[in-house]
Amino acid sequence: MNGAKSLEVVRPGALTTLQDGGRPGYAHLGVPRSGALDTAAYALANRLVGNPPDAAVLETTVDGVGLRAASAVTVAVTGAPCTVRISGRPVAWGAPVRVPAGAELEVGRAESGVRSYVAVRGGFTVPPVLGSRSTDLLSGLGPAVPSGGAVLPVGPAGPDPVRGADVLPAPGAPAELVLPLRPGPRADWFEPASLAALWRSAYRVSPASNRIGLRTEAGPRLARARPGELPSEGMVLGAVQVPPDGLPVVFLADHPVTGGYPVVGVVPPGPALDAAAQARPGVPVRFTRQAG
Structure with missing residues (x-):
C-alpha cells in the first residue's frame, strides 16, 4: 500500500463485482445493461456516503468481502443484512462509518438475502467501459472480478454523508x-x-x-x-x-x-x-x- 486513496481486496468472497447503474443503450451492439441487481440497496449505499447516484460500488454474493484502506475513508454497507467489522470491531450496517488508514473492513456473511452493497465516499474509480464501471459476467465487459490483493482506486470525496432519515433498515430478503x-x-x-x-x-x-x-x-x-x-x-x-x-x-x-x-x-x-x-x-x- 502506498498511501494512495484506495481499498485493497484482502478477501474477495464467493463473487464480488464492481457495479453501477449499468450501460443502457447498447443492446443493438449485443451488450447487456448489467449494473447493480438490487437497485434500491445500491442507491441507498451511495446516498449514505454522499456519492452521486451513479457511483460504482461493490456487490458481494452471500459471504461478503474483506478490504483494507490505504487512507481513511467513509463506507456504508446495505442490501443483504450482515455483520460489519473494522479491524475486528463491530460497526453499523446500513449507516456511514469511518475506516481509518490501514484498517480492515470485514463485510460478513449475509444473514438473509444474497447480495450486499459496499459504497465508499468518492466511489470506486476503475476505468469505465462504454460509460459504465459495471462488471458484466455474460459479455465479459467491464472491470475484472477482484481477486485477493487487487487495489481498487477511490475518487475524491463528495458532500458530507447523509444522516438522519436515510439511516433506516432496507427491505429484508423475501420469505416468498x-x-x-x-x-x-x-x-x-x-x-x-x-x-x-x-x-x-x-x-x-x-x-x-x-x-x-x-x-x-x-x-x-x-x-x-x-x-x-x-x-x-x-x-x-x-x-x-x-x-x-x-x-x-x-x-x-x-x-x-x-x-x-x-x-x-x-x-x-x-x-x-x-x-x-x-x-x-x-x-x-x-x-x-x-x-x-
Missing part, C-alpha cells in the same frame, strides 16, 4: 418472492391450462440462479400450444423466458440481449426485481397477473 407479470409477447405459445396453472402455482428459486437470470424449479412446467422455435428476438430486463424444460427463467441485469425461447411475460423493473436479487435458493416464487 411475488413477481407481477405482464403477459406477452409470446403468451399465446402456451396452452391455456398451463397459463392458468402459472397464476395459481408456486415455484422455487433454483440454486442455478445468477446475475444473468433467476431460474425456477419445482413448479408446473409450461406446455406449449405450438411446435417449433422462434427466430431470435430482443430481450429486456425482467423478461420471463421459458426454455424447453418448461420452467420459467426471469432475466436479470446480465441477461442476453436476444433469445429464441418464447417469453411468456415481463416483470416490470422496480421492487419485485430488487427482491429477486435477494431471493435465496429454495424461496417460493409466485407469479401474479398484471394488466399491461
Whole structure:
C-alpha cells in the first residue's frame, strides 16, 4: 500500500463485482445493461456516503468481502443484512462509518438475502467501459472480478454523508418472492391450462440462479400450444423466458440481449426485481397477473 486513496481486496468472497447503474443503450451492439441487481440497496449505499447516484460500488454474493484502506475513508454497507467489522470491531450496517488508514473492513456473511452493497465516499474509480464501471459476467465487459490483493482506486470525496432519515433498515430478503407479470409477447405459445396453472402455482428459486437470470424449479412446467422455435428476438430486463424444460427463467441485469425461447411475460423493473436479487435458493416464487 502506498498511501494512495484506495481499498485493497484482502478477501474477495464467493463473487464480488464492481457495479453501477449499468450501460443502457447498447443492446443493438449485443451488450447487456448489467449494473447493480438490487437497485434500491445500491442507491441507498451511495446516498449514505454522499456519492452521486451513479457511483460504482461493490456487490458481494452471500459471504461478503474483506478490504483494507490505504487512507481513511467513509463506507456504508446495505442490501443483504450482515455483520460489519473494522479491524475486528463491530460497526453499523446500513449507516456511514469511518475506516481509518490501514484498517480492515470485514463485510460478513449475509444473514438473509444474497447480495450486499459496499459504497465508499468518492466511489470506486476503475476505468469505465462504454460509460459504465459495471462488471458484466455474460459479455465479459467491464472491470475484472477482484481477486485477493487487487487495489481498487477511490475518487475524491463528495458532500458530507447523509444522516438522519436515510439511516433506516432496507427491505429484508423475501420469505416468498411475488413477481407481477405482464403477459406477452409470446403468451399465446402456451396452452391455456398451463397459463392458468402459472397464476395459481408456486415455484422455487433454483440454486442455478445468477446475475444473468433467476431460474425456477419445482413448479408446473409450461406446455406449449405450438411446435417449433422462434427466430431470435430482443430481450429486456425482467423478461420471463421459458426454455424447453418448461420452467420459467426471469432475466436479470446480465441477461442476453436476444433469445429464441418464447417469453411468456415481463416483470416490470422496480421492487419485485430488487427482491429477486435477494431471493435465496429454495424461496417460493409466485407469479401474479398484471394488466399491461
